[in-house]
Amino acid sequence: MASEQRRSGDGSTPTIYDVARECGVAPSTVSRAFSRPGRVNAVTAERIRQTAARIGYRTNPIARALPTGRTSMIGLVVPDVTNPVYFEVIRGAEAAAAEASFTMLLADTQEQMRLEHEAIERQMSVVEGFVLGTSRISDSALRKVAKQRPLVVLNRPVADVPSVAIDNAHGMRQAAEHLGALGHRAITYVAGPEASWADGMRWRSLREAALELNMRVRRLGPYPPTVPGGMAAVPSLRGGATTAVVTYNDLLAIGVLRGLQRIGVRVPDEMSVVGFDNIFGADLCSPALTTVAAPLRALGTAAVRELLAQLRGAPARTGNSPFLPTRLVVRESTAPRPVRRRV
């Protein structure tokens, strides 16, 4: 009996062999008791589970992973952990993973394509699948990754790759309707990163909605999607007919708020400002920001759930990716159109 020769119950963590010996069954039976409980006599299984608990046996995921490839780990790679947009995504993803007893590897790529490639590379042989947030790598690189591991991308539709996204179009329509209802006739969009799919999407949606509502729209930018970026946009805001600005995201909106305050334009009396995302801090600034709330946590959760489904063998939903609904949060930065504009 080969198993007799296995290590005796020394100080280190117990193995399947220890349980087998204690129980008087073969190691393979212990293994089965844990990995496919159906295939073992119910009472034997129970006895095995008892002794396992007693001697403190816990299956070793590494050892399991070697023959099966199943590591119970998924990788989440995001461009910037410190970007408030991602906190909630991370939490949602982590919660969904933990719920399924999966462990989440987190990588921060610092917005750099090279680091993103490295992170994927580093995690590839260890995770069962990936969730990629706002990826910087090319569509073809993405498809290559998808060929090796199940993959879900966030907020970016890529042919043949499953993704989940915010319903940008609906969000921008909400913003436009809100402003329209307040009587604004001319609005300016302050754009985020040029290459961003989300930015293009948001701009097009806003324009469409605004036009339908008989408002004039123009676009300024691109700007880096940050507070300084928003401040930089303010000078270009002056001199038009604009009485309301909608920004690519909240950081930009907060920057616009700042910039406007600096040059003495009062918000919302003289100018209304609407952000996008509803990040932590959007209600801290003053005036508190009216913004389109993106279901960030739900995004993380949905992505992981989708990934786990694929891992369980569900077909990859590559076509129409689900669009998560937005919600308009009206706070203090929007008000009816001023009778006489001043900017």
Next chain:
Amino acid sequence: MASEQRRSGDGSTPTIYDVARECGVAPSTVSRAFSRPGRVNAVTAERIRQTAARIGYRTNPIARALPTGRTSMIGLVVPDVTNPVYFEVIRGAEAAAAEASFTMLLADTQEQMRLEHEAIERQMSVVEGFVLGTSRISDSALRKVAKQRPLVVLNRPVADVPSVAIDNAHGMRQAAEHLGALGHRAITYVAGPEASWADGMRWRSLREAALELNMRVRRLGPYPPTVPGGMAAVPSLRGGATTAVVTYNDLLAIGVLRGLQRIGVRVPDEMSVVGFDNIFGADLCSPALTTVAAPLRALGTAAVRELLAQLRGAPARTGNSPFLPTRLVVRESTAPRPVRRRV
């Protein structure tokens, strides 16, 4: 030759055996070429590396981990991923890990002791060591973990367990000196969670520093370390001689700002407010918050570096944990003591 029987170069990812065959060397030599380059002939090593690169071989971390126990993974478990204090810690930790080609597992325990235990349990057999942020579990449980894996805890000294911490004492002294220099004579500390080591530390340090500077101090609380917590503290602020408040953290300070504004007390004209941490958003609120900046990113980095050092065999620095220096950031929420107080 046993190795001859190993799988031939089929479609799946190449192994050590594939490289060995291509190169005409033994598998163990290939292994050595990657794991201890010193122990193999330089030119052979180079040749191996070449072919490895050519056929796309990459060492399988799972397979490596099984015999060695070295997974190149560390676990970071934090109470709340969405708490702005932790973003920077996470980023610092992740960067330090990536720098050493380590992968980081992240777990969010939602401030719950049970989830913290589960997370540690889940990660235990897969990581080489842990960094635990603001752990909720007992000292003895912590020591038990430390017995199984190298461990570094954040902001909480535990006997026999290495830790890194913010220099709370110095931070509070900076706050007290700032307020003293502005002429304040009576200050109130708004306390955070009762059980928190950091809270106790901050309060004692503030009191000591204030007393030395001939200021009166009192303590209010405990309060949950959140914006609502800060708002809840405001009523108790009235009626004393207090002209300045120092809070356990920024969230509380922002809450105090809000609460004060609501009851018509002007900051900083009538009351000065100082926070702690300098989280994202501390400069977004209005007035922008004067606060003691904690080196959060450095904290994450230092913890991981310490952990990696232990992994390399350095002795666990359990005694005096390093204290990372704070920095006072003066913004708009503090001003000279009002001539006539009003609260």
Next chain:
DNA sequence: TTGAAAGCGCTAACAG
């Protein structure tokens, strides 16, 4: 339903 045996891909003695 259970046991025996053969690996998963890599590392680590131990010889040579």
Next chain:
DNA sequence: CTGTTAGCGCTTTCAA
């Protein structure tokens, strides 16, 4: 310096 030989702990045929 290099090859040979056992495993790491678990899963998985294949028989019984």
